[in-house]
Amino acid sequence: MTASRARQVDAAQTGISVGPMARELGFHLRRSQIAAFKVFAQTVTAAEGITPGLYGMLQVIANNPGLSQSALAEAMEVDRSSIVKVVNQLEEKGLIAREPSPTDRRSYRLRMKPEGKLALKRIEEAVMHQDRQFAAALSAAERATLIDLLKRLYQRD
Numbered sequence: 001m002t003a004s005r006a007r008q009v010d011a012a013q014t015g016i017s018v019g020p021m022a023r024e025l026g027f028h029l030r031r032s033q034i035a036a037f038k039v040f041a042q043t044v045t046a047a048e049g050i051t052p053g054l055y056g057m058l059q060v061i062a063n064n065p066g067l068s069q070s071a072l073a074e075a076m077e078v079d080r081s082s083i084v085k086v087v088n089q090l091e092e093k094g095l096i097a098r099e100p101s102p103t104d105r106r107s108y109r110l111r112m113k114p115e116g117k118l119a120l121k122r123i124e125e126a127v128m129h130q131d132r133q134f135a136a137a138l139s140a141a142e143r144a145t146l147i148d149l150l151k152r153l154y155q156r157d
Contacts, residue, residue: 067110
């Protein structure tokens with residue numbers, strides 16, 4: 001697509017030109033992320049009070065019992081100082097428990113509470129539903145290809 005054609009297409013959709021960004025991959029990745037988060041907010045967040053970030057944290061905690069807060073921060077690629085706020089939110093919702101580490105008094109280990117496990121199953125169903133809804137414009141093969149291509153962008157060795 002030529003630069004002028006890309007600007008015309010974007011302007012036709014929104015009435016506002018984004019200039020050369022219309023040809024930039026990062027711009028379209030961000031627009032897709034915003035669209036995905038809107039669907040998530042309208043479905044999962046509205047029903048469960050869980051944001052995409054909190055959902056990701058729950059999944060990592062559920063699949064790695066006893067994980068330290070520092071390891072959670074590293075796995076989720078967030079600042080360690082930010083993780084305390086997130087852990088507090090999940091703990092206040094009654095979904096996880098924070099327990100002192102048996103080997104390091106400065107560290108805490110995280111685990112799902114029984115209520116959290118039940119809630120996560122319900123949330124997973126809602127997430128899978130909204131994910132199918134969001135990707136409805138793609139065939140199953142296109143969806144799989146897109147996931148593979150995106151992974152190649154962020155899983156560089």
